[in-house]
Amino acid sequence: MTQIRVPIHRLYLDESGDHLYNNLDEISRRYLTILGCIFAREHDYAEMAQKMLAIKKSFWPDQDPDKPIIFHREDMVRKRPPFHILSNPSTRKKFQRSFTQSAFRFPLHSHKCHD
Numbered sequence: 001m002t003q004i005r006v007p008i009h010r011l012y013l014d015e016s017g018d019h020l021y022n023n024l025d026e027i028s029r030r031y032l033t034i035l036g037c038i039f040a041r042e043h044d045y046a047e048m049a050q051k052m053l054a055i056k057k058s059f060w061p062d063q064d065p066d067k068p069i070i071f072h073r074e075d076m077v078r079k080r081p082p083f084h085i086l087s088n089p090s091t092r093k094k095f096q097r098s099f100t101q102s103a104f105r106f107p108l109h110s111h112k113c114h115d
Contacts, residue, residue, distance in 0.1 A: 010045045012037045016073065044106060051102035059085060059095055071099075 017032040039045035056069050060082055063069055069082055076083045086092040 006041075008041055010039045010041050012039075039106075048102070048106070051105075055095070055098050055102060058098065059091070 013034060013036045015032060015034050039048060052071065056063060060069055063082070074080075076086065079086050086095060
């Protein structure tokens with residue numbers, strides 16, 4: 001019987017910005033950023049998933065399970081639904097504290113590359 005190898009890490013990648021350089025007056029089009037998060041599958045990933053779920057339940061207790069909340073930076077910054085609740089300064093401060101305390105509990109490493 002063939003043994004199935006399960007990866008011990010989980011990798012997430014996301015990009016922000018633009019790589020076309022066709023409108024350099026806009027800061028969001030001047031740079032392309034790629035962010036990667038690597039989690040040890042057995043404990044770090046599970047812990048982070050639980051923390052993110054707890055934040056979602058805390059701020060959106062009646063969320064529709066068929067429309068899960070996705071922490072998409074642009075929607076959060078622009079306070080697009082469901083992040084319109086962040087228009088309230090008190091709620092925004094509590095959310096930012098919860099989010100950063102959860103996300104930055106893990107070791108961070110940064111690398112930059114440019115031409």
